[in-house]
Amino acid sequence: MTDTVSTTITTSPAAPIRPTLSRDDIIMRLSMGAIAIFLIFAIILPLYTMLSKSFENKAGDFIGLQNFAEYFSTPALFLSIFNSLEISIIATFIVLITAFIYGYALTRSCIPLKRFFRLVSLVPLLTPSLLGGISLVYWFGNQGVAKGLLMGEKIYGPIGITIGSSYWVFPHVLMIVITALSITDARLYEAAESLRTSKLKTFFTVTLPGCKYGLISAGFVAFTLIFTDFGVPKVIGGNYNMLATDIYKQVIGQQNFQMGAVVSVVLLIPAIIAFTVDRIVQRKQVALLSARAVPYTPKSDMMRDTVLFLFCLIVAIIILGMVGMAQYAALVKFWPYNLTLTLDNYNFDVMDGGGWDAYYNSIRMGLYTAFFGTIVIFFGAYLVEKGRGFGAGRTALHMIAIIPLAVPGMVLGLAYIFFFNNPANPFNFIYGTMAILVLASVTHFYTVSHLTAVTALKQMDPEFESVSQSLKTPFYKTFSRVTVPVCMPAIFDVSIYLFMNAMTTVSAVVFIYASDTTLASIAVLNMDDAGDIAPAAAMALMIAYTCLAARGIHAVITWQLHKKTQAWRAR
Amino acid sequence: MSQQETFLKIQNLFKKFGDFTALQDVSLEVYEGEFVCFLGPSGCGKTTLLRAIAGLDIQTSGHIEQDGRDISALPPSERDFGIVFQSYALFPNLTILKNVSYGLENVKMPKAAIDARVTELLELVGLNDQGIKYPAQLSGGQQQRVALARAMAMSPGLLLLDEPLSALDARVRVHLRHEIKDLQRTLGVTTIMVTHDQEEALTMADRIVVMNDGVIEQIGTPEEIYSNPASAFVADFIGTMNFIPGKVSGTGSVLVGGASLNCKTDGFKEGDSVVVAIRPEDVNAQDMNEGDENIIELDVKYLEFLGSFYRADLGGDVLSGHELYADFSVNLVRRKNIEIGSKLPVRFPAQFIQLYSES
Ligand SMILES: Nc1ncnc2c1ncn2[C@@H]1O[C@H](COP(=O)(O)OP(=O)(O)OP(=O)(O)O)[C@@H](O)[C@H]1O
Ligand SMILES: [Mg+2]
Numbered sequence: 001m002t003d004t005v006s007t008t009i010t011t012s013p014a015a016p017i018r019p020t021l022s023r024d025d026i027i028m029r030l031s032m033g034a035i036a037i038f039l040i041f042a043i044i045l046p047l048y049t050m051l052s053k054s055f056e057n058k059a060g061d062f063i064g065l066q067n068f069a070e071y072f073s074t075p076a077l078f079l080s081i082f083n084s085l086e087i088s089i090i091a092t093f094i095v096l097i098t099a100f101i102y103g104y105a106l107t108r109s110c111i112p113l114k115r116f117f118r119l120v121s122l123v124p125l126l127t128p129s130l131l132g133g134i135s136l137v138y139w140f141g142n143q144g145v146a147k148g149l150l151m152g153e154k155i156y157g158p159i160g161i162t163i164g165s166s167y168w169v170f171p172h173v174l175m176i177v178i179t180a181l182s183i184t185d186a187r188l189y190e191a192a193e194s195l196r197t198s199k200l201k202t203f204f205t206v207t208l209p210g211c212k213y214g215l216i217s218a219g220f221v222a223f224t225l226i227f228t229d230f231g232v233p234k235v236i237g238g239n240y241n242m243l244a245t246d247i248y249k250q251v252i253g254q255q256n257f258q259m260g261a262v263v264s265v266v267l268l269i270p271a272i273i274a275f276t277v278d279r280i281v282q283r284k285q286v287a288l289l290s291a292r293a294v295p296y297t298p299k300s301d302m303m304r305d306t307v308l309f310l311f312c313l314i315v316a317i318i319i320l321g322m323v324g325m326a327q328y329a330a331l332v333k334f335w336p337y338n339l340t341l342t343l344d345n346y347n348f349d350v351m352d353g354g355g356w357d358a359y360y361n362s363i364r365m366g367l368y369t370a371f372f373g374t375i376v377i378f379f380g381a382y383l384v385e386k387g388r389g390f391g392a393g394r395t396a397l398h399m400i401a402i403i404p405l406a407v408p409g410m411v412l413g414l415a416y417i418f419f420f421n422n423p424a425n426p427f428n429f430i431y432g433t434m435a436i437l438v439l440a441s442v443t444h445f446y447t448v449s450h451l452t453a454v455t456a457l458k459q460m461d462p463e464f465e466s467v468s469q470s471l472k473t474p475f476y477k478t479f480s481r482v483t484v485p486v487c488m489p490a491i492f493d494v495s496i497y498l499f500m501n502a503m504t505t506v507s508a509v510v511f512i513y514a515s516d517t518t519l520a521s522i523a524v525l526n527m528d529d530a531g532d533i534a535p536a537a538a539m540a541l542m543i544a545y546t547c548l549a550a551r552g553i554h555a556v557i558t559w560q561l562h563k564k565t566q567a568w569r570a571r
Numbered sequence: 572m573s574q575q576e577t578f579l580k581i582q583n584l585f586k587k588f589g590d591f592t593a594l595q596d597v598s599l600e601v602y603e604g605e606f607v608c609f610l611g612p613s614g615c616g617k618t619t620l621l622r623a624i625a626g627l628d629i630q631t632s633g634h635i636e637q638d639g640r641d642i643s644a645l646p647p648s649e650r651d652f653g654i655v656f657q658s659y660a661l662f663p664n665l666t667i668l669k670n671v672s673y674g675l676e677n678v679k680m681p682k683a684a685i686d687a688r689v690t691e692l693l694e695l696v697g698l699n700d701q702g703i704k705y706p707a708q709l710s711g712g713q714q715q716r717v718a719l720a721r722a723m724a725m726s727p728g729l730l731l732l733d734e735p736l737s738a739l740d741a742r743v744r745v746h747l748r749h750e751i752k753d754l755q756r757t758l759g760v761t762t763i764m765v766t767h768d769q770e771e772a773l774t775m776a777d778r779i780v781v782m783n784d785g786v787i788e789q790i791g792t793p794e795e796i797y798s799n800p801a802s803a804f805v806a807d808f809i810g811t812m813n814f815i816p817g818k819v820s821g822t823g824s825v826l827v828g829g830a831s832l833n834c835k836t837d838g839f840k841e842g843d844s845v846v847v848a849i850r851p852e853d854v855n856a857q858d859m860n861e862g863d864e865n866i867i868e869l870d871v872k873y874l875e876f877l878g879s880f881y882r883a884d885l886g887g888d889v890l891s892g893h894e895l896y897a898d899f900s901v902n903l904v905r906r907k908n909i910e911i912g913s914k915l916p917v918r919f920p921a922q923f924i925q926l927y928s929e930s
Contacts, residue, residue, distance in 0.1 A: 015632060016631055016632050017629055017630055017631065017632055017633070017643050017644050018644060019626075019629045019644050019645075019646065020644045020645055020646060020649070021646065022646035022648050022649060024646070024648060025646060461656075461658050461660045463656045463658060463660035464660055464662065466625075466627050466647070466654065466656070466660070467654065467656070467660045467721075468673075469626075469627065469646070469647040469648050470625065470647055470648075470652060470653060470654045470674075470722070471673055471674030471677065471721070471724070471725065472648045472674060472677055472678070472725070473673065473674060473677045474677075477677070481662075481665070482662045482664060482665070485664045486663060486664055565664070567705055567707075567708070568663050568664050568705035568706070568707055568708075569663070569707070
């Protein structure tokens with residue numbers, strides 16, 4: 001009766017089973033193929049084309065490293081590397097320290113007005129990075145109100161770039177720092193206290209090591225953003241050369257595309273190194289996170305709280321001072337001689353730069369980017385995370401989706417010129433249209449959106465897909481009936497992120513807009529270039545209001561959604 | 572049992588994850604209407620085998636036949652089964668009704684028929700008044716019943732359960748055991764349940780498949796598996812078993828320390844080193860007659876009260892240092908005045924002694 005299965009001499013493994021593909025499997029694989037082709041055309045091929053251009057002469061012949069040799073024998077060009085590095089490193093340290101203290105105050109002290117400080121810190125995200133530069137001109141420029149504070153130094157150049165960069169990178173860094181500070185384990189503090197460790201010592205032995213990885217990561221993010229930023233040095237850099245502005249000068253000023261490609265490669269390398277190190281560091285951070293930590297509740301401390309409150313107040317005043325000054329300047333008749341208030345500067349149609357059309361183009365571009373971007377990115381993330389089959393292919397898709405984070409906007413834009421402006425390219429027809437702007441924006445902001453979507457998808461039970469297969473329901477049905485509704489909050493987050501970034505980006509679109517698709521952020525750039533600084537400020541603020549309104553709508557929708565779905569989200 | 576019809580036939584199944592072999596040459600048959608449990612320690616390949624049967628993770632090689640049809644390479648959607656997972660995997664944004672009708676809506680059934688079927692299913696699992704709630708509003712046990720109703724919605728020929736009870740607390744678990752078993756009996760659906768809980772397997776299964784390290788150790792009814800474990804692994808995994816090293820001293824006898832015991836020695840020859848196994852409840856301390864075989868006098872080293880019985884720790888020079896457990900009824904301990912330090916003759920009934928080769 002009891003049949004023991006004798007461990008027979010291992011029968012030589014029979015013919016391997018080749019699973020039959022269902023219709024569902026085939027549709028899924030085709031979808032994966034489509035997303036893969038999209039990513040290849042949106043990022044891989046353009047980058048490849050750009051790289052190969054850097055090894056070609058104007059006629060398109062391969063000339064090896066000759067362009068690079070020329071680059072490195074021209075001090076006017078290669079000295080920018082040191083300028084860029086120097087400014088980026090200094091500004092990184094400034095932001096990192098400021099953001100750390102600010103974030104520390106928000107998470108580890110009992111200061112009042114925390115919500116206010118948190119909101120103020122997000123203000124720089126609402127505008128193109130150009131705005132920081134414009135505002136500095138009004139504060140410290142030739143006719144600036146606080147010019148005296150510089151004691152004879154000029155704001156146009158390294159000082160301006162450092163301050164302006166620190167300003168717009170601040171919220172990015174602060175978010176990472178706050179996350180890092182929020183995950184530290186309260187039990188460590190209890191232990192330190194019971195050992196009667198002094199507060200200062202606790203800070204250096206518990207607090208700092210606890211958020212070490214977060215700080216390193218924040219540092220790399222800040223460095224990359226500043227190193228590759230174009231807006232701030234363009235407005236306030238004067239004739240101080242930085243790599244990002246060099247690309248612009250080579251391409252727009254001198255039409256030297258090959259040299260533009262060379263500078264792009266030079267810009268890309270540190271960005272990729274920083275990016276790689278950051279990925280490695282972040283992996284360690286995750287390991288820290290998974291240990292179940294007890295959240296820390298700060299106790300009040302008069303002395304510490306007062307000092308931190310004053311610090312936050314000063315930072316908040318600086319941030320508000322930057323936008324406030326831009327707003328004021330946008331509203332006065334003729335700075336600094338006639339300070340009567342007027343809306344004249346909003347009369348964009350009488351100025352070069354694209355007028356109100358540019359603004360409406362931006363809104364359209366933002367909406368398209370949010371709409372199509374969210375669909376493609378979320379579906380792509382779904383296939384990567386929940387797809388069946390093509391295991392290696394899905395891993396590859398995920399890696400390609402990470403690449404855009406390492407690619408500076410200028411580099412992507414230039415790559416798009418090379419790739420799409422080629423008549424032999426079947427997609428050549430999108431060149432000079434709204435479509436290429438949307439494509440560039442979606443691609444440029446792909447990674448963060450992709451990771452947000454993947455995180456949301458990971459939280460869903462992996463067996464949903466198994467169950468729906470057993471119930472003979474096609475995957476796309478379960479995708480639309482279950483996956484999408486459950487992930488709705490993340491989907492809205494992705495779309496608002498895409499919208500705001502599409503509205504404010506300059507670098508990704510500066511090379512590829514056409515006269516009838518000019519954008520608000522480009523108008524800011526061009527009006528500033530033409531000396532119409534007040535209208536430039538006015539347009540930058542239009543972008544800010546729009547982003548603010550979008551945020552408001554997003555908040556209302558999210559709240560409504562929460563109310564409607566709390567019956568099943570409960571617990 | 573042989574006249575029963577084979578419903579599921581698994582032949583020489585292998586499953587490899589890279590270099591790692593998760594299933595090695597697994598063959599088994601499941602009869603129509605039978606309740607089979609896959610039992611084994613964590614990581615032994617139970618889930619892997621279940622997922623291969625479902626087609627969710629198709630085997631590397633080997634064949635599966637269901638109801639006379641070769642399904643080895645078919646995708647899950649072309650097989651005929653319902654499945655319940657440990658996590659329930661209920662769709663959180665759909666009501667209980669919608670969860671249960673999820674698969675039905677896809678087969679172009681008239682709306683009225685779907686409604687009737689869903690009502691019938693919810694009645695079957697005792698949740699007819701919960702239909703408009705969402706999964707998060709139900710208790711764990713209720714959610715598991717919904718999952719069961721959903722799995723049965725399309726009247727599958729085969730029901731697969733992967734540790735359906737392990738996320739529930741002990742009380743609910745015992746209760747649901749009976750419900751699932753009753754349901755299975757009522758519907759007569761062939762069922763395979765994965766578990767690592769031997770009690771669950773012993774109480775629910777018609778037959779148990781004991782697995783270890785990707786191979787099947789034994790297949791049999793709960794009684795067979797318990798009283799006739801085919802290997803030391805099975806003996807150890809199910810219930811409590813004493814293991815004492817010994818040596819075969821001739822046909823039908825084995826030497827343990829200084830004592831000689833009579834027992835079946837099939838498959839061993841004189842001089843073989845073996846492990847002698849006997850369950851604590853089979854060690855007998857009463858009904859002994861002068862001249863009975865296998866009686867040894869041992870010392871009571873320790874006595875532990877476990878409520879309905881005592882577990883004694885027995886040893887002595889004759890076992891050369893080895894000790895073994897024996898379970899005695901409370902009544903017996905009182906009657907015989909057994910206490911720590913007393914000497915006690917015990918009998919090892921030959922039919923309960925198992926020999927396993929040393930490994
Ligand atoms: N996708 C996979 N890739 C690699 N190894 C796997 C994979 N799935 C399972 N394994 C391995 O195969 C072995 C058997 O896994 P399986 O999930 O079948 O175990 P199990 O018996 O169900 O255990 P448990 O009781 O823990 O659920 C394990 O060692 C596991 O690590
Ligand atoms: Mg398992």
